[in-house]
Structure formats: structure tokens, C-alpha cells
Amino acid sequence: STDTPAAEAPAETPDPVEEPAEGLSGEIHVYTRDATSGTREAFEGGIGFDKDEETLTASAVETSGNGDMASKVGNDVNGIGYVSLTTDFAANNLKPLNFEGVEPTIENVLSDDYSLKRPFSYVTRAAGDFESDEAEALTRAFIAFITESEEGLSAVDGAGGIVDLSSAKPWSEVAETVDGFDPATDYSGITLRTRGSTSVDKTLKAALEAFQAEVAFEFNMDHTGSGDGFKRVLGEEKDGANAGDIGFASRKFGDNETVSDGMLSGEYCQDAVVVVVESSNPLSEITQQQIHDIIVGQLTTWEEL
Amino acid sequence: MKLRANLDRRMTKIEHRLIKMTSLVEQSITRCMMSLKDNDDRLAISVVEDDRMIDQLEMNIEKNCVNVISLQQPIASDLREITAILKIITDLERIGDYSVNIAKIQISLDKGMGEETRYLEAMGDTTRVMLQKALASFIEKDIELAREAAKMDQQVDDMYEEYYHYQLERLMRDESSTEDLVPLLFTGRYLERVGDHIVNICERIIYMVEGINEYY
Amino acid sequence: MKLRANLDRRMTKIEHRLIKMTSLVEQSITRCMMSLKDNDDRLAISVVEDDRMIDQLEMNIEKNCVNVISLQQPIASDLREITAILKIITDLERIGDYSVNIAKIQISLDKGMGEETRYLEAMGDTTRVMLQKALASFIEKDIELAREAAKMDQQVDDMYEEYYHYQLERLMRDESSTEDLVPLLFTGRYLERVGDHIVNICERIIYMVEGINEYY
Amino acid sequence: MDSKHHLISEAYQRRKKGWDKFFKGLFWLAGFISAIFIILIIVFIVRKGIGPFLPSYPGGAYPIGKFLTGFQWRQDSAIYGVAFIVINTIISALGALLISFPISVLTALFITKIAPRSLSRIMTTIVELLAAIPSVVYGVFAAGVIVRWVDSLAAMAGFSTYGGNSLLAVSILLAIMVFPTMTSLAIVAINAVPRELVEGSLALGATTTQTNFRVVLTSAKSGIFAGLILGLGRAFGEATAVSMVAGNSMIGPTFNPFNITRTLTSTMLAGLKETQGLDYDIRFSVGIILMAVILVTNLGIHFVKDRIGRSMS
Amino acid sequence: MTRKRRIYDGILNALTYLSSGIAVIILVMVLQFVFVRGWSGVNFDLLSKPYWSGNNTIEFPQFKTGAFDRPDHLGDDIAFSEKLGIGLSDGLDAYKEHQVVVEYLDPESPLHHGVVSTAGVDLGKELGLSEGSNIVNLMLKDTDDKIVNVGAQRKSTAEETVAAMDNISEMRKIYFKTEGGGINGSLKATLYLIGLSLVIALPIGIAAAIYLNEYAKANRVTNAMRSSIELLSGVPSIIFGLMGVSVLFPITQLMGIHTVSIILGALTMAVVLLPLIIRQTEESLKVVPIDLRYASLSLGATQTQTIFKVILPSALPGILTATLLSISRIIGESAALIYTMGTFIADRPRLDQGATTLAVQIWSLMSGEQPNFELSSTISIIILLIVLALNVSVKLISYRINKKWSVS
Amino acid sequence: MKTFEIKDLNLWYGDFHALKDIDMDIRNNKVSAFIGPSGCGKSTFLRVLNRMNDLIDGTKITGQVLFNGQEIYAPESDVVTLRTKVGMVFQKPNPFPMSVYDNVAYGLRVQGIKNKAVLNDTVEDSLKKAALWEEVKDRLSDNALQLSGGQQQRLCIARAIALSPEVILMDEPTSALDPIATGKIEELMESLKKDYTIAIVTLSMQQAARISDYTAFFLLGDLIEMGPTREVFHKPNDKRTEDYITGRFG
Amino acid sequence: MKTFEIKDLNLWYGDFHALKDIDMDIRNNKVSAFIGPSGCGKSTFLRVLNRMNDLIDGTKITGQVLFNGQEIYAPESDVVTLRTKVGMVFQKPNPFPMSVYDNVAYGLRVQGIKNKAVLNDTVEDSLKKAALWEEVKDRLSDNALQLSGGQQQRLCIARAIALSPEVILMDEPTSALDPIATGKIEELMESLKKDYTIAIVTLSMQQAARISDYTAFFLLGDLIEMGPTREVFHKPNDKRTEDYITGRFG
């Protein structure tokens, strides 16, 4: 072949060949996340998919992360998938669909109009189980930073997280309330290790960086999925090679995840899960029933939609 | 490594020529003795003339032997055979020469042999037998035959001794013509020498087969 | 490839022995002629006895030559020299034998030579000169000398012819004793043969140097 | 004879022998360490990989029969059937070789025998460069370019693809990735063909091309097959790049080249998300299967090679 | 030669040309792919720049606005604040997130004279805004005494930010990020990994090769050893990754390292490299003629002397090749390292902590939230350049060695 | 009578003048041996005769090489055809890694001959001529590399014979063989010269002496002398030849 | 008089009986040549003499090998020392890829001799004995591999000589060399036998004939006969020897 698609970035330029006319036809390609994904759990919960009764369509493509999902769906005219609201739709050639007639926006999420949402939860190691007291204090301080401080909340907000900024206080005030944290201490040798959900990546990174602007320290983000959030902090793997100080999940922690053992736990923001299709897809709306049927494999072609 | 086929071919050729040469020499002796006996000058002349063939054969065989040595690098039995042959042909050639000498004597004789016939004939016969045995021993690589032949030389020597004195006596008695007696004396001497040369040949054959020198 | 050092060493040894043998043979001739002239039986006996040395040298040289052929695989000039030597030594040995024969004749003679001295001495001297020239030509690889020597044989032959008739006449005249005349006749014959053998030697030397056969 | 033996000291001799023993031990130890790893790997992976099938496994044993013969891989429903993955893996690897093998061999032939020297040097460098490109780069390339080719191809053929993520994309990717390996081994093998053989053929009135195809390739076949085996190994074992375009289907086997697929390695890499539990341990089981597949196919190729070798001779 | 033969030959030849052509096309496409996306990013800074931006907050104890003229050379897309003497533009960071980039800062600008307000050792030190930085959040009081926050975090454009600046009455603080997106850390980590892996693998590998080639008797134990090592070379790297975290991690734990680390990566890579080094070394040991060994032994040398004095020097080119091949292998490896060194890009890699090599950084970038083709491609180009340099140096060195010690 | 007539041949490898003004005739159904010290150009000369030197870059040739009266270096001359008429056997036995049968059939097959009967006949015939038939007739489908060195070399000769060449060139054909195998090859050559013209390069003077009819002595690219082997080994015309063959050289 | 006395020697490679009941004496300051067809055990026997076969797995030896009256296979016998006294030269010239000087000095150095003067003297002396000094005295620091094949082989001999061995074993030392280089080596051997006992394996009967004082003929692991070379080549005692040397074999 002599035409050079190599020259084109898939993420930037939609394939001109596949100009879908009115009423896309053909098979629907379902993209999903791996079984431990918090996004998947939130999504499946939100569309009324009963994990114990129903099974996902066998022809679904399993993607390895939020980014992978975004880029894959963005490359497949027939694809349908779901991503975090924080995702850059345009860059990935994606079109977010209105769910049950509601547009996925921060406002709609905050106002509870948009129902396909989930919290970003965190849990820290148990008190006294940190590598050092400084690490423990720093962890407290960071949690305070992203949950209470104006700086932290706006960083999360800036990165697409849905937060309520109204009750935020300046970091300088918040800092004083944190147990054991002393701004005069040198934390620059401490590494804060965050683990768990990949969906929190973006908001968390913004928050960590913003926190670095307030307190000099190091961080290490090794995120593989919500399932690991608890495990690597309080679970079996808490002393393993990938142990962390704070674990995150893009959902509520489950019953078997005893977050009460942790020093701190809670939620730092909300996120919406957005059903997406490739940008040239004429579809712009989807109902819970439709997406449910697609997911379980009852609806397999666009024509049927 | 020898190129056997080639070497064998050349060796066989040489052997055949040697056998041919030997029988030519034997014929030479027979014929010169016969010419002497029958006072047959024409036969004697043929002996002299045929000696050219013997000489050429000698040269030919010698050349072939040298070629084999230089081109085939024979060793062990092959080399022994070649060197033996190289020597044998000189002896054969000498025997041929003696036949010629005898034939020439016959030609120079005014009349045929007289009394000496029995001596010379006996000597001639003995040497012929010796030569035949030597030839057979060469062909058969049978050193016993060679030894027998070599031992027969004693008879020839004895006969010559006898003949010499007999002839000397005749000379002294001045029987018949001295011109004839002296050549005939030489004839005896020649035959004796022929015997010696055949002994040489036998020694060579023994050496060729056994790798050791025996002297008779 | 030849192992030159070794081959050269062995060749030189052979050459030295050959020279030694030649001078022994020359001595033999000289001494037998002298013994004849001086009627010196003791000298003659020494000639007969010393012939053993010549014979042994011949065997030794021959063995050495065969060894060189089998162990050093000589070719070209080396091989020509070896084969030439192999032939030369038979001739030398024969010359030695003739000297012995002459010496034996001297011993057998009742009294010394008579008139024939001039003939025989001349012949003896000529053959000695021939042999000396032949030796020189071998040492110098000078074929002109060899040719000269070979040509001198004609003189010997002529002298013999003359001598033969002279002696035959004496025999017929029944001068002195036949017992002595006949052996002395043989002596002439022997010297003539010595000349022939020297011619052979010269031919070999020419062959050795030139690689071609010339016949005289 | 002036002997040097008096200069040789006894003490030195003893010391020399002492060192000899010491180093021998050291070398042995290194050999032992190197050899023991495979055993460690096997023991550990087998131990971990067998674990899920043992009754003692926390949460109950996973039926090994189902694992080995299953045609579904669904973490969400805890169904782990590896049979179709094995088939898919083999199909994709063989597909890769089908594309790559002839091209590699012909390229190697071109480089060694046909191209002028300067061009052949350039080509060699190109092959070496291709060999040195990290697999992630190929992955990036595949995710960016190959998928689009496949997609267009599928469109022409009237199929729709998952954005090009497909069996075919995996095969093409692997074909590209094994190409330099196989080519350079083929080059080595062809270069090792004695010059005498080439001259022998030319001297019999064969043309250069006949010589190349009839003698050079035949003589180099064992080296070429070694390259094939190595390439196959790489095709089976490649993980990061493959997982970028495989699509990780949950069922199979897939025979449609435009359909998504799942390979053993992509399965293992997908398990990266996990650090504990059945999902984690089962990738050791997949690891065992992967090793077994590699082993069996190697043996298979050896067998085929022997057969070909014999029928050729 | 018949016509038929000629045509047939021609077809076969054409096939080889075609195949080679395909190889060239593939390389060209791969190169084009990475170059088109990555070439613009290639520069020396990249090698020295960290991946993560520095995050700083500065305050301005004595703050005075001034009056600055917009310099002529500033492009139209740059907004200029006449009060603060700063030119800003809109940009994208390594994650394709919006940035407000400082393009120009007047030498006299008051923004040069800030002090660090980040808690830590640098607290209170002088630090000014610098060109290339990204203003994440700028807090100021406007002329209405209202607190205003502008900057990238607030999704303000450069235009909006400048507007706020020009309306300033009091500067509170600026949170800015220095430039990031570099590969300095990964480059260092790669070098550390190469060094450490080789330090571990080369001696063991060479010694093992010596054992197998020089000492091992042909018995079952040796055969087992040999096939073990042979087998090891057929193990896919992903399995090595598993092995690393399961078999070797306990070893690093003994050293007091409880996370994935460069050491763990190096140990794993050492195992990966062992068969390669052993094979390559053995290859070059085999080429050393057996006669040389005999010669040495027959001169009364011990085997050890023979090995060190004769065999190893002769095998040196092969060992060098093994080393360079190993380096290439390390540079290209990803699967095994993802498991053993993690995927977190560390700017100041330490042996006892996780880090990414260049290849893993690509993987990390590609499998992150937003695949970053550009930076990945740039890193790919750099990897290719390194590989090319290695390739050339191997050739040069072996050419040199061959020229000097050619055994023919 | 003359299979090859070489006139005023010069050959350069780049700047190196490897063959100088060679004039030589190679006679029909004779064995011609080329001797001389290492590097004197024997092999080069041999390879001139079937244009094997064409394969080496930078070779330049001037002069005439007539094969049956035809100039083989003429532009219209077809090298492939030439090589079917001028067979070659090399120093190291170089059978192809195929079956014995395929080795012998190779030359015919590349000529496009596929007829099974013809192939079978030729293979048998060639192997017989190469004195190998008895030893391999039950192993025709074995890999040729399983044969012993001497057998391999005879196979290579059979392979050359299969094309019914007029000339067989041999470059040190026995130098890799032991004395017994050498003996067999020499005998084979002896028997082949009935039907073929043979030119052989050999380092062993003895071998040249044993097997050849004509011997040519080369020195530093010059043809010093050529003549009947008997004469060359008996009484060479040139001092240098004499020195070389008697080991006085160097 | 006898450097080596070998009594009832048997050697097995695994199950293969390579040397059978060998009795042999190797005499002082003589050249003993071992001849026989390929695979008859010549090299094996040679390597028995400096225990080079120790290096081969699965070799079993019975019988006695006395070197100057000492059993070399006795447990207390020191093989390293033995090898300094019994030097060896191989078929292919195998200089170490080091300088000429280092090659010759190697043997001494591995014995721990570092004295520069001693080394210098020995190097010069050995090279002189090996008839190489004149050719290399200005190139002592050149790589030995730059020497010609014949020079390399002489260098290997010099290297062996440097240790002042009593015996020099040579396994086909000229089979990789051209005739001229061979001639030089043979002459060297000739001159060395004054000082050393030499045992040589050769495939060339002519060579054995030319250079050796004693010749031993091996066949299938048996020592068929050993005797003065002259006799062996003139009139071998055994028919098999005769057949072999005259080419009637096989």
C-alpha cells in the first residue's frame, strides 16, 4: 500500500473513509473494561446490569484502562464504550452520549440529574503502618488538602473532578488542623505512594502536583485498577512489591474492603461515567434500557437501535 | 600413495620387455652355439645383427625404469624390482655381447669347431639352462629356481677350467691352427663369463624377492 | 619437496665413495700392470686381495643409491645422477675384476712378460688416462672430458687389434711357451674390455649431466 | 641442553594449581547459577500456576479441565478457559510466520547474494535497526498504523472491525517483529554456506539464481529453520505490543482475521491489574501453558524439519 | 541458456527484490511514524529535562507593578501584560492538558522577585517566575479588592490571565509548574539498569560459558545444564517479569527493599541476559581453535592460565558483541520491566526504587489516561538513535579488532 | 588435438598482476598438471578456463583463451554453457547437502532436464565412471554428506561427469584426502582421461609426476615451462623448474 | 637410549578400542615417524605421550608408558611438568594471537618465570634453533598471525623448544603447508634431532621416508611394525606394511 496512513495520528484525524451516513448500520462493537475496574462497576450498576444474573456479551473487547478504552472506541466507528467524564473526548475522537436524555456535565452530575456517576474513594494505610511518622503526617496532610483546601479542590476541579468548592478553605488554614503535620518539617525526602484506580489518575495527579506546590515532597503513582486500591494499602498486598500509602477506587469501597482499618478513608470527588461512541456516529442519545441490552448482547446491530 | 594401476601397468610392461630381452639373449646364445657347431656363418651373422635389438631393449627398459622411479616413486618391493631389473639388463646385455663375440669368432673361423665341440656345447647348454631357470625364477618370483641356476655356474666354471687346459694343451701340441684355437679358447672364456652374469642375474632376483643379497 | 640438506648429504657421501672406488680401480689397473711388467707376484696378490674393497664399495654405493631412491625420492638431475652412479659402479667393478684377472694371470705366469710389454703397457696407460679423465669429468660435471675419454677407446681397440695379431703370430710361431702367451693374450682382451667399460662410464656421465644418451 | 627447568619454582607450581582448582569451582558455580534459573522459574510458575487447581486453594479449586478446555475467558464471571487462547495464539503466530518467513528468507538472500555490496550493507543495517526497535515502539506503530490498514482492508472485504484491532493486526505486527530476527539468522545461515558449494553449482552450469535457490537456500536450511524457531518463540512470547492490538476477546477461537483475538501473553498482561487472588494466580497457569506451547511447537518444527530434511535428501 | 530459464530466474530475482522492498517500506513507515510525531520534540533539553514538572508556589513580599512595553518580536498569539511585563500563550502539556505558558518575561518584571512559599527547605528562598513555566494558578486581588484566581487550573486562557493581571492591585501568590515532559529520569534509570544488569550478568554469564565450553564433561549433568540454559533463552520476557516479582523480589527484600526497584529490574534482566551472554560467549569461545588450547596446555600451562591468557583474549570481540547485544536487549525490554520496575516515571531514579526505562516510559505513556503518541515517538527516536550508535560502534570496534587480530 | 589454446593471457586482480603473458595449449584426452609454489597463480589460471574468475570483482583479463577454437571471453560467449562443457572439481569435496542422486542429477536439472529415465541413466552412468557406483548404489537417497571424504570427492567428479563435459578442471582435488582416498582419485583420473581432457592443480610434485601427461610449472604468475611430464621431471629445460622440483627453491 | 618405553598399552575411547597392546620404544635423539591409514590411531598414540588424551572424556588407558623410566600415568605423576618436558606441535600452525615474542615466552611465563633477561635469551635462542630468528628478529612485536604459514609452524616449534623439552611431538606438522614451507620444516627437524627426540605423525610416506630414523606403521589400532626407516621402506617385515606403503591397500 502506498498511501501512508502512518502519517496520520489516529487520535487527531478521524478516518475520512468511514463517513457514516444517517443511521449507522452493522454490528455494534462493545468495549468494556477489565473486571476489577471501578468504572466498569459504576457503569454496570448505573445501567441496571445485574452481575449475578446476567453476563456481558461475549463479543466485547476488553480494554486495559480508561485511556485505552477512549482511544479504542475513538478508532472504531461501530464502537460503543464508557469512560470517565474527565476524559478528553475531542482528543480521542469520541462523542459523549446523553444518558436518559441528560447531558453528562458537571452541573448535571452535581444536580443529580445525571445518574451514571460514581465517587472517587480513597483509603490510607492503617495508622502507625507507614514507613515513617513523616509519611503518615504527610498522608494526613494530603488527604486534608484534597478534601478541604481550596487549592486542592480547585486542582481536582481543574482536572475534571466534580467537587463542591463552596466549603473550601485556604490551605494555610487547613494545614494547621492536620495532626502531626508541620509545614516547617522537611518532607522532600518522603514519597507518597498512591495506588488503585486508573480513573482517578488525572484528578489525583493534579492534586498531587498542586500539593507539591504547597509542600515539597515526592509522589509515586502506580495505578492499575480500583481493585488494587484497598489491597495494596490494607489488603494482602500491603507489604508487597507494589504497596502504597493511599489507595483509590473509582467507586465506593465494597463490603469486603474493610476501609475502617485505614487511618483515613472517604471520597474526594465525584465522577460521571459517560457512554461514548466514535465522533462520527450519528447517535447522540442513549437510554438505560438500550445500553443495557447492548451490553448483555441482546441488541447487536445499530439498525436495531 | 602410489597410483597402483598406473604403476602396475608400467611395471608389467617393463617385466614383459625384460622377459622378451631374456629370451632374445637366450636365443642369441643358442644360435651362436649352433652356428659354431654347424659352422653356420649366416646364423652367426644373424646373431650379430640381432644384438641391436637386445641393446635397444636394454636402453628401453632402462629408460622405463628411470621413468618409473622419477614419476612413480616406487618403494619397497617395487623399488627392489626396478633396481634389480636395472642391473639384470646390464648383465643380459653383456651376455648378448658375449654371444655376439662368439658369433664373430665363428665367422672369423676358417673352419668349424673340432674337438672342443663337446666342451663348448656342454657349456652353452648349461648356461642356457641357467638362463631359462633364471627367467622362470624371475617370472615366478621363485628364488629356489634362482639358487639352482646360480649353483649351476660351478659346473660351467669347472667345464671351462677343463676346457682351458685341454685347449692349452692343444695349443701347446700345436694341433690344428692357432688362429682357430685361440678364438675358441676365448669362446670358452665368454661362456664362462655368461655363467657369471647369469649368477649376477640370479642374485638380483633373490634380492628383488627377499630384499637381501646372497652371493654365489 | 625434497629434504635438500639430507639429500645433499647423502649424495655427497655417495659421490665421495664413487670417487674413492674409481681411484681404487685406477690403482688396481696401475698395480696389476706394474706387477705384470715387474713380474711382481706380491703386488699382483695385493691387487687380487684389494679387489674385495672395490666389491664392497660397489655394494655399499649401490645400497646407498637404492636408499636414496626409496627414502628421498630424487627426481631430475638428482635421479639422473643416482641412476648414472648405479651403472657406473658396475662398470667400475668390472674393471676391477679385469685387473684381478690380469693380476691372476701375472701370478700364473711362470716368468714375466716378454715382448708384449710395449703393447700391454701402452694399453694399460691409455685406459688409466681414460679412467682419470672420466673421474675428472664426473667431479667437474665436464662432459667434454668425458667425450675425450670415450674417444680414446678407439686407440685401445686399435692397440688390442695390433696386439692380438702380434700375439697370435707369436703363438703360431710357437715362440716361448703357449701357457704364457695365451694368458697374455687374454690380458690384452681384458684391457680392451676395460676401455669399453670406461666408455660406458663416460656415456653415463654425459647422460647424468645432459639427460641424453650419447654412444661411443 | 640448557634446561630451563631449574628456573621453575615449586611454590609457583603449587600456587598455579591451587588457582586452577579455585577458578574451576567458580566457573562451575556460575554455570550452576545460570542453569538453576530455569528450574526456579518452572518450579515457581508451576507451583503458583498449579495452585488454583488444587483443593487447598483459598476460595476453592478452579476445575483444571475447564481451564484447559474452556472456550471463554471471563474474569467477571470467573470463567477461565485457556483452550481458545492457545488456538488463537498459535493461529496468530503461524499467521505471522506465514507472512514473514518467505519475506525474511528472500530478503536474506537478496542481502547476501544479490544486492551490490553497498546496498547490501544498507539493507543489513536496516534489518539490524528493525531488530533493535523496542517492541513497545512496534506496539505504538501497530496501534497507530497497522490497525488502520486492517480496518481499510476489512472495509474493502465488507467486514467491520474493532477499529482494526484484530487477529490480522496481531499477525502483521508479529510478522514485522519477527522479520528482523528471522532475516538476520537467515543471513548468518546463508553466509555460512561454503563458497565452494556456490562455486560447485556455478561450475555445473547453473545460473546464479538457480544456485541461490537450489543450493544456497537448501544448504542454509538448518540455520533458516533455527531462525524460524526463534521467530516463532518471539511471536509466542511477545506481550506488550500484541496486547495493544489484540482486542482481548472473551471467547474464541477466532478464525476470522478481522475479528478480535486474545493471546496468552495479552491475557497475562491484562492480568497485570491484579496482584492477588485467582485472577493473579491464573496468569501463572497461563504462563505454564505458554511455556508448554512454545516447547511443543519447537518440537513440532524440529520434527517437520527432520522430515523435510529427510525427504530432501 | 534458454529463454525459459532466463525468465524463471528473473521472476525469482524479482521476488527477492520485492521482499527486500517490503523490509525497507516497513522500516520507512515505522521511522516515518515516529519521526512525524516525534521529531519536533527531539532536542537536547529533552534529555536533561525531568518528566514531572516542578510545582512551585511563590509569593511577592514587595510587589510593585510597573509599565512595560510590549516587545516587537512577540507573536500575535501571545498576550502581554503591560503592568507585569509578561507574555503568555496557550499550550498543551505532556498530557495534552491546557497550559498557560510564560513565553516572555521582561528583565524588569516584578515577577522575577518572588520567594518560595512551598513548605520545605526552600521556603523563603528567592524564586522568580521563569520563561517556559506554566502558570497553574495565580491568586491576586483586583482593583475591586476581590480575590481572583486565574491560570491553567481555572481553565483561563492566556488572554484572560493577562486581563486579570492588568487589573491587579495586589499579588497574592503564583502556583506555577516548570517545564516537564523530559526523559532525564528514564534515561538515567536506563543507564543504571544497563550498568547494574551487566555487572551482574556479564561475570556470571562469561564464567558459565567458560565452564560449559572449557570444563564441562559430556555427561548428563552438563547436558541438563546446557538445555536448562537453552530453555531459558526461549522463555518469553513476560514470564521473566513474573519470575522477577516472585523469585527475585524476596532477594531484594533481604536487602531491605520492599518495592519494585531498579535492582529488581537489573536482577531480572540479568537472568534474561544470561542465556544471551552465555550463548554469544560460547559462540566466540568455540571459534577459538581447539589447537590454541592444546598448544597452551602442551606448554605446561594450567587450564586457568590457558583460559585467561589465551582463550579469553581471543574471545574478547565476541564478549564485546554480547555486551552490546545485551545493552540493546535492555533498552528494548518492556514486559519484564513493567512487572519488576513498575511503570511510574521517576525523575530521580534510585537503585532501590522503581523507575522506568525509556521503553517502559513509552509503554507508560501509551497506556496512561491519554496516550501520548508525540512524546512516545520522540523517545522512540531517541532509542533508535542510541541503537544506531551502538550498532555503528559495534561495527567499528569489531572492524578494529578484526583488523588488528584477524585470525586468517 | 588442442582443447584449449591460451595466447598471451594476462590477468590482474585489481592492481595485482596474477598471470603474465601465458601461452599454453591444453591437449585433448590428456592430463595436464599445473605445479608451482603457493600463490604462483595455478588456481587462478585453472579458473580462467571456465571463467570462474568472473565471480571475483576487479579481475581484468587480456589475451585469448580459445576453447575448441572459440574465444571464451568473447562478449557473445555464454558462460553458463561453457561451464557445462568445462566441469570443475574443487580442493575440498563440496557435495551439495542433498541426496547422492540429486547431487549427480543437479547439473542436468538446472539445464531443465526433468525426464526421469534420462536422469536415472545419467546418474548411474556417471557414478560408474567415477568408480563410485558399487559403493553407493544402495544409498542413492542418502545425504551426500554422509559419504566419506574420498567418496564425496568422487561424487563431485561424478557430478561433473554427468554433464558430459569435455574438460574436467581439478584444483588440488586430493589435498583434503588421506593417502588411500587420494590413491583412488588418482586411479580414477587415470581411467577418465580416455574420455575427458583433465587439467589439475596440485601441490604435490609426486602427484603431478604420477598422473599427468603434461606438466606446467608456474612461478610468480609466469608460466616457466610446460612439457611432457616425463621430460619435466627428468630433465627440465629451466633451471627454476629443476630447482623447484628438486627442492632447491627458496 | 630410550626416551619412551611403552609396554602393553591399550586405549579406549568409551567402548572404542583405539590402541591395542602397543609395545614400543622411542629412542633418544632420533626421529620416529608414525604412519598408517586415517583413523588408525597415530594421533591418539602421539597424544598418549604427553597425556593430551586426558582432555578427552571417556578415555581409558591401561599398560605402561615410561618416560625416562618413570611411569607417566602413575597417580603421582605431574602432567603439567610432563608437558613442559614433552613439547608438542600440531597439524595446523597454531600461534597464539599475540606477538611473536609473547608466543615464545608463553611457556616460560606460565611457569612463573618473569625475569626479562632470561626471557629475552630464551626467545632469541629458541627462534634461532627453529631457524626463524633471521626472518623475525625485527618483527618480534608483530602479531604472530601475520607470519606466513610456514613461519607460524616454525614459531610453534620455537615455542615448544623454549621450554627445553626433551621430546617434541609433532602431529602432521606440515600437512597444512605448501611444499616449500614443508621443506623448511623438514630441514629444521633434521637439525633438531641432535638435541631433541622427535616423534612425528605423518600422512605422507615420502615424508616419513625422508626424515625419520624409525618408522612405525599402525593399522586399526595395532602397531604392525616398527623399525629403522630404511628397512621399513626397503623391505617391510609385514605384508600389510608393504601393501600400505606401496599403495596396494584398501
Ligand SMILES: Nc1ncnc2c1ncn2[C@@H]1O[C@H](COP(=O)(O)OP(=O)(O)OP(=O)(O)O)[C@@H](O)[C@H]1O
Ligand atoms: N580474489 C583475489 N584478489 C586479489 N588477489 C588474489 C585473489 N585471488 C588470488 N589472488 C592472488 O593471486 C595470486 C595467485 O593466486 P592463486 O590462488 O592462483 O595461487 P595458487 O597458485 O593457486 O596458490 P595455492 O597453491 O596457494 O592455491 C596470489 O598471490 C594471490 O594472493
Ligand SMILES: Nc1ncnc2c1ncn2[C@@H]1O[C@H](COP(=O)(O)OP(=O)(O)OP(=O)(O)O)[C@@H](O)[C@H]1O
Ligand atoms: N575423542 C574421540 N572419541 C571417540 N573416538 C575417537 C576420538 N578421537 C579419535 N577417535 C577414534 O579413534 C581412532 C583413532 O583416531 P586418531 O585420531 O588417533 O587417528 P589418526 O590415525 O590420527 O587418523 P588421522 O590420520 O585421520 O589423523 C579413530 O577411529 C577415531 O575415530
Ligand SMILES: [Mg+2]
Ligand atoms: Mg590454489
Ligand SMILES: [Mg+2]
Ligand atoms: Mg591424526
Ligand SMILES: O=P([O-])([O-])[O-]
Ligand atoms: O476503572 P478504574 O478502576 O481504573 O477506575
